[in-house]
Amino acid sequence: MSKARNVLPVAVAGGGIGGLACALGLAQRGFKVLVLEQAREFGEVGVGLQVAPNALSVLDALGVGIPAKRDALLIERMLMMDGVSGQTIVDIPCGAEFIARYGNPYAVAHRADIHGALLAACQGHDLIELRTRARVIGFDQESSGVSVKIAAAEAERARAGEALGEGERVHAIALVGADGVHSRIRQIIVNDGDPFASGFIIYRAVIPVDQMPADLQHPYPTLWATKDTHIIYYPVRGWTVFNFGATVRTGQTEVDETTEAPLEEPLALFAGQHHTPLRVMRAAGRFRRYVIRRRDPVENWTQGPVTLLGDGAHPMVQFIAQGAAMALEDAICLAVMAEECEGDFNRAFQRYQEIRIVRASRVQTMSWMMDKLLHAGGVERQVRNSIFAGRTPQQSYERLDWLYQPPDYVRAPRG
Ligand SMILES: Cc1cc2nc3c(=O)[nH]c(=O)nc-3n(C[C@H](O)[C@H](O)[C@H](O)COP(=O)(O)OP(=O)(O)OC[C@H]3O[C@@H](n4cnc5c(N)ncnc54)[C@H](O)[C@@H]3O)c2cc1C
Structure with a gap:
């Protein structure tokens, strides 16, 4: 085993894209x-996952850019269509000029390709221990760091007749809450209740390529926007399947996320959409539905040697496809600060928060503001279309620079 800088480990609650990226970034710096x-x-x-250039730059810095991109589709353009008229509203080329400007292409991938690349790298690093069936339910701060509480194993809980028992404690130098939109660590640090329903639900499906209308198979995501709905589809896994997502404002706070929805259900809700994306919806046939949840930005994610990352810190609607990108940027920033603060995690987490909170909150806010543009109807739709009309690729790039150019802390470890 490589010599670690810390005796007690840094505990990371949650092994999603954010948690694994954080573990890898820290381990590469000796933690x-x-x-x-x-x-x-x-x-x-x-x-499906859209992986913007700023996300790919983090994956590069973590040394997993090549495996993460291996099966991804590097898209030709970003396209937004008017779901009323069928006209193109936004068409941003993502070729050589885009790649040179941002240092990376824009990709669409299977989520497992990105998560799998991070997981394989974590499994291959001798400073990282990965544990499953370990639900973190709380923590206590100690003089030497944090005592992390883990729920008793399911079987033990069933035997004891308990709803949620404390099973084990892990002593750690610090704790990162990368435990997603329903973060338990956030409940303790921020204590702002459950994330709220955004008013939108999404119907998701996977369409085998032989069922996908041939004339609608394009090497880029196609997004159709109408009042209160949008639909997106794109190929993943080497064009073997198409990812399909249809988002609609229903005001529902709960839906049955465990069973499939038949075609008639979304068809009734998307009656105002253009016939073209509805052909894709018909090809999908069956769907799973989910409530889209969100929060507004908060001023603090940190309590001493405990902090939040990714959706635990700043859950956002998917309207600009940046949630995973922000989790990745958080992860590398946190690892760089741990190195710069030489393992003083209280200080490192304060610096991490100071650096990340405005950018992540801006993206969280912008994502929600996109509701206004994506789901406009009536005269607002015409205003939306006039805003984008005649915009050159360069004018679009200028507006995207702040988001897609990687921040300076997105860098590989020294040496
Ligand atoms: C419909 C939709 C489309 C999206 N599309 C995109 C996109 O195209 N591009 C993009 O960048 N982002 C997208 N996002 C956002 C993206 O999916 C999330 O922002 C990202 O997955 C957050 O990563 P995370 O690691 O913070 O959390 P998660 O991916 O939620 O991972 C959290 C992990 O923690 C585990 N966990 C939870 N609680 C505990 C606990 N108490 N103890 C231990 N483990 C726990 C969970 O099992 C999970 O493995 C989309 C989101 C949605 C809903």
């Missing part, structure tokens, strides 16, 4: 890490 994942195995829910 021993213990990842505690509640699920029976590491994996990702859902299928």
Whole structure:
């Protein structure tokens, strides 16, 4: 085993994209890490993921850019269509000029390709220990760091007849809450209740390529926007399947996320959409539905040697496809600060928060503001279309620079 800088590990609650990236970034800088994942195995829910250049730059800095991009599709353009008229609203080329400007292409990938690349690198690093079936339920600060509480194993809980028992404590030098939108660590640090329903739900499906209309198979995501709805589809896994997502404002706070929805259900809700994306919806046939949840930005994610990262810190709607990108940027920033502060995690987490909170909150806010543009109807739709009309690629790039150019802390470890 390589010599670690720390005796007690840094505990990371949650082994999603953010948690694994954080573990890898820390281990590459000499810190021993213990990842505690509640699920029976590491994996990702859902299928497609848009991976913007700022996210790919983090994956490069973590040394997993090549495997992460291997099966990804590097897209030709970003396209937004008017779901009323069928006209193109936004068409931003993502070729050589885009790549030169941002240092990376824009990709679409299977979630498992990105998560799998991070997982393989974590599994291959001797400073990282990965544990499954380890649900973090709380923590106590100690003079030497943090005592992390883990729920008793399911079987033990069932035997004891307990709802949620404390099973084990892990002593760690610091704790990172990378435990997602329903973060338990956030409940303790921020204590702002459950994330709220955004008013939108999403119907998701995977379409085998032979069922996908041939004339709608393009090497880029196609997004169709109408009042209160949008639909997106793109190929993943080497064009073997298409990822399909249809988002609609229904005001629902709960839906049955465990069973499939038949075609008639979204068809009724998307009646105002253009016939073209509805052809894709018909090809999908069956769907899973989920409530889209969100929060507004908060001023603090940190309590001494405990901090939040990714959706635990700043859950956002997916309207600019940046949630995983922000989790990745958080991860590398936190690791760089741990190195710069030479393992003083109280100080490192304060600096991490100071650096990240404005950018992540800006993206969180912008994502929600996109509701206004994506889901406009009536005269607002015409205003939206006039805003984008005639915009050159260069004018679009100028507006995207702040987001897609990687911040300076996105860098590989020294040496
Ligand atoms: C419909 C939709 C589409 C999206 N599309 C995109 C996109 O195209 N591009 C993009 O960048 N982002 C996208 N996002 C956002 C992205 O999925 C998330 O922002 C990202 O997955 C957050 O990563 P995370 O690691 O913070 O959290 P998660 O991925 O939620 O991982 C959290 C992990 O913690 C585990 N966990 C939870 N609680 C505990 C606990 N108490 N103890 C231990 N483990 C625990 C979970 O099992 C999970 O493995 C989308 C989101 C949605 C909903």
